[in-house]
Structure formats: structure tokens, C-alpha cells
Amino acid sequence: MKNVYDILQERGFIEQVTHEEEIRNLLGKESVTFYIGFDPTADSLHAGHFLQMMAMAHMQRAGHRPIVLIGAGTAMIGDPSGKTEMRKMLTVEEIRRNSEKLKKQFSRLIDFENGRAIMANNVDWLMDLKYIPFLREIGRHFSVNRMLTAECYKGRLEKGLSFLEFNYMIMQSYDFLELYRKYNCKLQMGGNDQWSNIIGGVDLIRRVENASVYGLTFTLLTTSEGKKMGKTETGTIWLDAEKTPPYDFYQYWRNVDDRDVEKCLALLTFLPMEEVKRLAALEGAEINKAKEILAYEITKLVHGEEEAKKADAAAKALFADGTDLNGVPSTEIPGFEFEKGIHILDLLMQVGLASSKSDGRRLIQQGGLYIEDERVNDIDLIIYKKDFHDGQLMLRKGKKVYHLLKLV
Template identity: 65%
Template structure:
């Protein structure tokens, strides 16, 4: 079996790593316990987190032991990395609820049987720390001057950085030390925006324990346009089906930019790299087949084969001009609403297809809205019972967003 370091490198995950050759050799000769931390700021993981899941799955398949760290304690503060303002402070109850939701999602991707992976919550060791003891043992090893050179803090100095947030790096570094001492954890992984936090923990463990540990970051999931993958006009792409349906996840991936196909196939699927290169080399209309493979593979991993099959069928029926599939997003509405008619802009806002009337007007004026394949010509177009066939209509926004209304 290939060294997992080489696999991650070839597929384009690795951004920065400490002691590259040393780490590669370690991963070759022994099973390594490693961790990734997830602050519980929402009640679902996102498509951006799925990249981290893929890294953990690659590592576990190669015989290494994932530690999924739930940030029940660190979320009480909030990581300032990449933030222009202080993160909203959540209650303990909200954080605990979010962490429980994360637990269920982790189980879809990692094998926790026979201790092959473990899940821990840093609230268990951070919440009851004694401040003076903590600062004497941990704080003494951190230089404020050096910390202020890190981007996660430097970028916040003009807007204002609280001591509350300044302590985040110390707490995350202590996580590494705790996991080393209690679970023989030798490695911390995270997104490239976590490099300074990871270095803090890596240096702390090496100083206090006189042992070799390692840090690695992977590239953040961004599109060719430079935006974070999984961020859309309608909001974030979630791994919870109640927040983002399997069909919506499928369609998002089915419609990625041609330039992103090779990267996303390599990062978000387990397809062999020869197949990734073959698919991404397809040209013109044939590239859509590669996008379909990408969408199917990810949807299957996140939601299962049955939902992936339904989403594939729905997608194909729409591209073929048919609207028969039950998997297309739909909203049931009271027929009385349509007796006197409802304006197209009001209807689209109700369905979440637009955020403002000005957005809707622009779409209509540009010919970007259709009802059952018929272009909406006027912004004051009323939608009434006469528009419904067999109790439903299909609204299309742009070329790719479909929504059924049923009465």
C-alpha cells in the first residue's frame, strides 16, 4: 500500500507540514494517532468540513487512528482565525447540542468500532481548568510578541482583539498536549488557516514532553473563482439533509465550474487518480459526465446510495426537460393563495429563491425565470391556479436552480 503521505500529496491536500521527511517515515512504519478539531458553532458540518473528513478517512484506511475532537470548550471563546469581528458567543446548551449533532455525522464517515477511531470533547478538560495554574504551566511558554505576528491576531489589531480571543491559541495548544498525554496523539491536522494554532500546540508538546510530534495543514476548499466551496447565494451547503437536501447537494456539485472538476474529484472522492485525470480531461459537453460522477460520489458518501440514485435521476430528468422526479426540491402551498394570484417576486421570496425584490426584478428582466419552461416576461406577473397542471408548477431560476410548487 502507498504511504498515506504520498497519497495526500498526490491528491492535492497538503499545504504545510512540519518535518516532512520525518513524518513521512513515521506514517510508513507505525500506526499514528492524529486529531482534527471541530468547533461546534452550528448544528451541522458543512461541505467545507467534508474535505477534513476525507483526510481522516484516507488516514484511517491506511491504518492510522483518527481522534475527532469536538470543541465544546474552545467554542465558548471562538477562533479569531480569518474573522474580522469577534465570533458570536454561544450558550453552553447550544454548544452541547451542536456537538451532539456533529457526533452523529462523524459516524457516517469514520469507523469507531474496536477503538479504530475515538471522539472526545475538549469541554471535558478545558471547562474546569484553574486559571492561575494554567497560566503557570502553559501561558509561560507563549511569547505575546510572537503571537502578534501571526495573521490570525495581526489582522484583528485595528478592529480590536480581546484578551478573551487571545487565549484561543493557548487552549488549542493545550488540546494537543492533553491528547498526547492521554491518547498518545502525535499529529494535529487542520485547514491552512489553522497553521499558527497548530504550530503553537506542536511547539508546546515538544517543549514539555521532549518528544517528536507533527503538524499538517491542508488547502482550504475554494473554487476557481476564489470563493469558499459550499458557499452559495442561498447560503451554506450543509451535510444535514434537513438543511441541504441530497438533491441540492448533488446539484451544487453537478454545476461546478469546469476548471474545478479535477481538483474536486481528487479531493472529494476516492476515485483512483488515473480515473480522476481521465474524467477531468473530457472536453465541452462531455465534462458534464465528470461533474455527474463527482456529484454522485459525494452524495453517496454523505447520504447513501438510495438518495444519490434519486438525485441522479432528478438531475437527469431536468436536463432532459422532464419534471417528473419527486426528488426535485418542492414546497406545498395552500391553493387559496393562488385563487386571486400571487406576484412572481413574492412567490420566489416565499420559496427562498431570491432574497430581495430587486434581485428578482433583475432576474426577470434578464430572462432568467421560467414557469414550466415558459419565460416570465414581466416583473408584475401573477401566478394563479390557471398556471398549475396536475396540481404543480416548476419554477426555474437561471439555468440550474429548480423548485416545484404543489397545491
């Protein structure tokens, strides 16, 4: 069997490693317990997390054991990595509720049956730590001078770094130590913005336990222009169907830039690399076929095959004759609201096609809004009940963002 390290490398996951040859040899000769941490700062995972979930799934398929670490304890502090300002403080109840929702999303890709994977929560050991004993046992191994040179802190020093956040690296390092002691966890993985924190854990275990453990970071999910993927004008692409409907999720991946197709196919699907290369080599209009496969495969992994088929059929129908609208985002509005008419800018905000009136006005002035394939040029247009056909009215933003209004 091919070494999973080579699989991750070939598909473009790996960004940095602490000891490349040692990690590769370890993954080739034994079943390794590894972990990735996810702080429950929201009630859903997003597209960036999905890349890490895929890496975990590749590792598990190769016989290694994942630990999904829900960071309910570290979420009470807030990770300063990549942030210019302090994160919003969540309540204990918000963190608990978010943690429960995240657990369900992992089961799509990770098999937790018969101990094949572990779901842990660092609140179990962080909340009961005694401050003075913790400083004496763990804190003494961390150099403040060295911590201040870490990327996760360096960018914050000008605006101010709170002592609360300064503890984050020590907490995450302690997580690794705890998981090593409890499960013989030898490898921590995470996004490349976690490099400093991961090194902290590797170094702590070497000092405290005199043991060799390892760290590996993944490339961040970015476009060819260097922007984070998974963000749109209307917000984040979530894995929760209630926050980002399956059709919208499908459409996001269907509309990625041509230059990003190969990267997304390699990182976010299980298609063999020969097929990834073949699809990425398509040119002109043919590349759209590759994008349809990309969107279908990712939607199937996140939302299931049935939802992927519905989204795929709805998208194709819209580009054909518009007959099958099952799966297209829609909003039901009471018919009486249209008796006196609704201003187009208010309507755009109500259904989420514009974030504000000025945003809607700009959309219309730039020629980007259509009603039933007719371009809207009037920023003071009023929509009445008589404008609906069979109780439905289709809005389109740009070329591919559709929204169906339904009278109830």
C-alpha cells in the first residue's frame, strides 16, 4: 500500500513538517494516532475545515487513528493566529451548543465505530487545571522571548495582545501532551497558521516526557490569487445545510476559477490523481464539465448523494430550460405583502441577494440583476403580486446566482 504521506504530498496537502523522513517512516511502519483540533467558535464547520477533514479521512483509510479534538476549553481563550483583533468572547453555553453540532458533521467523513477514531474535548482537562501547579510543571518550559517571535503573536503586538490570548500556545501545547499521555498520540496536524502552536507541543513533549512526537501543517485553502476560499459576497460557505443550502454549496464549487480546478479536485475529492489531472487539463467550455464533477463530488461528501443529485439537476435545468427548480434557494413570502407592492431594494435584502440598500442599488446600476431573464434597470422598481407566474418569480444575480420567490 502507498504510504499516506506520499498521498498527502501528491495531492498538495502538506505545507510544513517538523521531521519529514521520520514522519514518513513512522506512517509507513505502524498505525499512528494523530490529532487535529477544532475550536467550536461557530455552530458549523466551513470550507476551510473541510480540507483538514479530508486529510483525516485519507489518514484513516490508510490505517491510522484520528482524534478529533473539540477545543471547548481553548475556545474560552480564543486563538490569536491570523487575527488582527481579539476574538469575540463566547459564553460557556454557546461553546457547549456549538460543540454538539460539530460532532455530527465529522461523522460524514470519519468512522468512529469500534474505536477507529476518537472524539475528545479539551474542556475535560483544561477547566480543572490549578494555576500555580500548571505554571510550575508546564509554564517553565516556555520562553516568552521565543513566543513573541512566533507568527501567531507577532502580528498582534502593535495593536495589543492580551495576556488571555498569550496563554493560547501553552494551552494547545498542553493538549498535545495530554493526548500523548492518554492515547499515545504522536502526530499533530493542522492548518499552516497553527505552525507555531504545533511546534510548541512537539517541544513540550520532548522536554517533559523525553519523547519524539511530530507536527505537520496543511496548505491553507486559497484561490490562485491568494485569497481564502470559502468566502462569498454573502458570507462564509458552511457545511451546515441550514446555513449554506446544498444548492448554494454546489454552485460555489461549480463557479470556481479555472485555475483552481486542479487544486480543489486534488484536495477536496477522493478522485484518483490520474482523473484529477485529466479533468484539470480540459480547456475552454470543456473545463465546465470538470467543475460540475468537482461540485457534485464535494456536495456528495458533505450533504449526501441525494442532495448532490438534486443540486446538480437543478443547476443543469436552470441553464437549460428552467423547468426543474427543485434545490434552487427559495423564499416563501405571504401573497398579501405584494398587494401594495414591495420595493426591489427591500426585496433583495429580504432574500439575501443584497446586504444593504446601497449594495442592491449598485447591483442594479451595474446591470447584474435579472427578473425572469429580463435585466432590471430601475432602482425604484416595485414588485406586485401580478408579476408572479403560478405563484413564482425567479430572481438572478449575475450569471449564476438564482433565487426563487414563492407566494404562500
